[in-house]
Amino acid sequence: MSFGQYLQDVCDGAEGAIACSLMGADGIEVETHRTDGPSDVDLKSLLVECSGLLRSARDATLAQGAGELEELTLRTDRLVAVARVISPDYFMVVALRPGGNHGKARYLLRIVAPKLRAEL
């Protein structure tokens, strides 16, 4: 199965999803599936920022003996972003509208992560 299909599956399964991406930990996008969403959110830049936050969070939790980072969730008044670590070099992130099914998105990321990892 292609990366794009996995990303689309997450978007299709989680109500309110705007986009799902596979990203390098360095902030470089590998592939993104987009649905319709607010056009004034700069999703590409937000994804790059997300990877920076993920790296900082990973370093912080490891340094403080709080374990290996698995997931990071941001909630604003305009969207929810859930990022899941796939491997030391890759993560997935899904952006949803505030009323979207963020629990389902988390579940789908958890299911899809090992399948995607196997293909990287």
Add this chain to the structure above:
Amino acid sequence: MSFGQYLQDVCDGAEGAIACSLMGADGIEVETHRTDGPSDVDLKSLLVECSGLLRSARDATLAQGAGELEELTLRTDRLVAVARVISPDYFMVVALRPGGNHGKARYLLRIVAPKLRAEL
């Protein structure tokens, strides 16, 4: 009601809670309520790191037109930390064991936040 009582209420209500803190956005702790928890997690340092992440996430979401940050959640193999913005200068954060009731912790933070804000 004292700050400490609000923090204790969050810990008492959310199964698996390790600690709940009121923090300045500058990383300085105002007050913390601790329950028993893993002693090898450096909670104080983790809280300081959390406030750094929160500031970065707030700047990033605002800059990308993704709205005002309300909540940030970190999940590792050893704990879950949920931080909620109270005001531009303060946030609350609750740390839980991985199997803890993180949904209940989020709910309690949302309920307690306006009460705490009114006393700041």
